[in-house]
Amino acid sequence: MYNVDQYFEPETIDEATALLAEHPNLLIIAGGTDVLIKMHSGKIAQADLLSIRKIKFLETIQKRQDGTLSIGSLATFTQIANDPIIKENIPVLKEAALSMGGPQIRNVATIGGNICNGATSADSASTLFALNAKLKLQTQGGERVIPIEDFYLGPGKVDLKPGEILTEIVISPEDYQDYGGHYIKFSMRKAMDIATLGVSAICRIKNGVFEDVRIGLGVAGPTPLRCQEAESFAKGKTVSAQTLAEIGKLAVKSTKARTSWRASKEYREHLVEELSQRALKVAIKNAGGESLA
Amino acid sequence: MTVNVVGKRVKRVDAVAKVTGKAKYTDDFMERDMLVGKILRSPYAHAIVKKIDVSKAKALPGVEAVLTYKDVPDNKYATAGHPYSLDPKHRDREDRTILTKKARFVGDEIAAVVATDDLTAEKALKLIDVEYEVLEPVLTPEDALKENAPLIHEEYDNNIISDFGYQIGDVEESFKESDYIFEDEFETSIVQHCHLENHISYAYVDADDRIVIVSSTQIPHICRRIVGQALGIPWGRIRVIKPYIGGGFGNKQDVCLEPLNAALTLAVGGRPVKIDLSREECMIATRTRHAFKYKFKTGVSKDGKLIATHITAISNNGAYASHGHSIAMSAGTKFRPLYSFKSIKFDPVTVYTNLPAAGAMRAYGVPQIKFALESHMENIARKLNMDPIEFRRRNLLGEGYVDPLNGNKVLSCGIHECIAKGKELINWDEKKEKYKNQTGIKRRGLGMACFSYASGTHPVGLELAGARIVLNQDGSVQLQIGATEIGQGSDTVFAQMVAEVLGIPVDMVHVVSTQDTDISPFDTGAYASRQTYVTGMAVKKAALEIKEKILNFVWGMTDIPAEALDIEDANIVYKHSGEVVMPLSKVAMQTYYDTVFAKPITSDTSNNARVNAMSFGVTFAEVEVDIKTGKIEVVEIFNVHDSGKIINPQLAEGQVHGGVSMGIGYALSEEMLFDEKTGKPLNNNLLDYKLPTIMDTPDIGVAFVETHDPTGPFGNKSLGEPPAISPAPAIRNAVLDATGVAFDRIPMTPQRVFEKFKEAKLV
């Protein structure tokens, strides 16, 4: 059952940050698809809630003049999947959005909630990692912008300071323009499932050579992560099956997978090696490169 | 007999009510000031309550009652939805009480609270102090069978519920005659029904001091009896009402909530109390499907004839007997009408473990044995270098077979035709050719599996079914049955049967969907694929009686002999010409208002079926296996059934769709997982328990081979459970075909497939 004593519904960010400053115990609720599950199961026994659903401004998705993409934290996955700016500029995030839950969940679940929940399995996270996304966090007093990688501290733990609200996810033009990408969610079901592994690969190619490769992984460690070794190896290499095989092997090095009843470490690592190559293969095509067999 | 309504795609009688939300389920009924009942569950798989202190819980405002094992009757009772037997030896094992001092699985019911609302009830649960003495849990059947294993039920000498089996012929002798002996072992997992509507009931004491229980149950009449037994009160003091229900699949063929619910309302002076299980509770604290381990030793001749089989089985029953050994015996019985063996020895043992209790689930033990047997058949065919279909064909029994143990006779059998049809539908020969010598990452393969099944439980169980029909003033009728509509469509086919016999349109048959033990005719309920067959005959008999009474009444009115008359399209007609004599409504009005002869026409009939028709069928499946990731995808699947005459093709297809999707989950993804040391459930929710979604379900091909069984009311045989039987082995055999890897365990999850492929050096 939902043990809620107080519930606030501010309509502006200023009201919200003021309420947070005044009541430090308030738990932010956006779509509620993580919060309410935790309350139902008793993981959160009691909570006073601050809903941000009425702050319409937070739903905005826009492309600024300089090419910077800004995604409001309250944008739902349905909205992201249908948004023309996302479709045109970072279609890989659309793929990630569509891999998430089912239609009903996507209608309410927000990208901000997905990130602030801190799960390594969050379907948007690996892609946002690959895109070098930055997060804008606002308090009553001011704001800070940090790389998404710094935001994740551990399983279910994020660097959200008391009084802070995530307002925007920002992606710089140099991080997405001319890149092609692909997201693979590997899970037992095709919908309504948690990823056994999430792989988001993006790359930029010129004359058959990788100018840049970035691979974000979910569920390969306690937080989403990037495959640094594989990425630095890839830079400047010819796009070929051998390069890909090597990238696959190196990708495993960045992982901190463990055995649980859901999957063994060995199997997860095997999947990392295989799926990072498969994701990259499609990314290559989407980046205008030649298809590899 | 020519039929007009039977065999047609008649719309479900409850379709509109259900899709518009007008159909009322248990939770839709509101009693004023309904209280909430919640259950305190053991966190330990095996433990004894040393001390329990409920004072803090009782003191919480809004708490109306707190009950422990000390506050409920100490009567031991059995929960299985079996008809009562006058023979004490034939009854189910009575091994539980309403609440328990000894926890036998994680989730066992120690205490219960009644409060004004959910939240207060939950808070109260947390305020109950329990001191447990934790005992060593027994989590596998092997451990349970060890000498000196801790006893789960100390009133018995060991953890064996039963090891009763049988032998037909002499297997040892027959093995000597065999050219080859093949041995295999197989294992299935614990799965759960996952019906949409969780277990829910509410109870109150009415003005006559009787306990009224509204419950989502498949078995209202049995439920009433079991509540009486559990509480030690006369059965007539209990009234059970079953409204619309959101699925059961056998899990509501067990009495899980109602005795406690009755105790809770009594504890608060008869005020209404509702128990509404969460999914997490429902998955562990109702029933599951038994996990089985099978060993097969089979003797075969050079020309591919089966000679003998010795089957050893261990059935993991969990903490309470529930349906117990009946499941193993059902498995050992229902496969027999399919293949010819000179000798069969069946050695099952059903054991307690400290896991959730297993009970009835769609096809009652048969999916397990058929997974094993049909996988075994495939392995044998391959070792003999024989076409697996040809191998099966050579050994099919068919019409005329009389079961040596129960006397059931196969009077209709379309298995050969089913196989031929399935083979054609999936394009077997062409694809087999195409998929030879694959080496890529994604490989395809074809598999098939056959089954046989029964229609009801005769002669093991009593097959009694009641039907009552009343002719209304306008010529329409009310039909009441004791059998329960649980989504399978029985109300609709009964309406078709009545319409057929009476010569009236289906919409003139008003089916009373609710069962109420005070009002409905007696029927043991929805299970064993019995309703269209067993209850259908009761309905037919009642309709025939109504028709006879109508025509006799017309005879009295007109002097036209009843034999010369018939009813067509709600008119009384001359049989020879079809000429209308008078509308049925005119007769009906006379039966109510004729000042001399008025006598409303009714029938109240019962059918005690002492026959049992065997149904047959086959699954053909095509899979694509991703060698690297271990993922198996079912690309095409066809189920072809001989269920006799199909009463309503649309509903029949729906049954098959649901059953096949259940079979796909069984094969590939569903299993309940428990911590190996503590027995704590790991995935009792629908995120972690991988029930396939519609996205994971391919288009399911359905076909019927319509035979006519002389014992069915319209030539029909069972169809409710059969669709869930053969998909899993067919898929397993298709994976073998695609990869050369022979799986002996389901589900074939990607993790397990990966491990097997590594063993086979495919990755």
Ligand SMILES: Cc1cc2nc3c(=O)[nH]c(=O)nc-3n(C[C@H](O)[C@H](O)[C@H](O)COP(=O)(O)OP(=O)(O)OC[C@H]3O[C@@H](n4cnc5c(N)ncnc54)[C@H](O)[C@@H]3O)c2cc1C
């Ligand atoms: C049936 C179902 C299926 C699901 N399937 C998937 C799936 O496939 N993939 C997946 O990744 N997830 C899945 N989820 C999890 C969940 O839907 C997502 O994580 C979702 O994005 C959470 O968003 P929300 O808006 O509902 O978050 P909420 O539940 O409202 O919040 C989540 C957390 O973030 C905090 N928070 C939310 N917004 C902000 C903000 N702007 N600033 C600061 N803190 C904030 C909250 O305090 C809370 O701690 C599923 C959940 C359900 C119930």
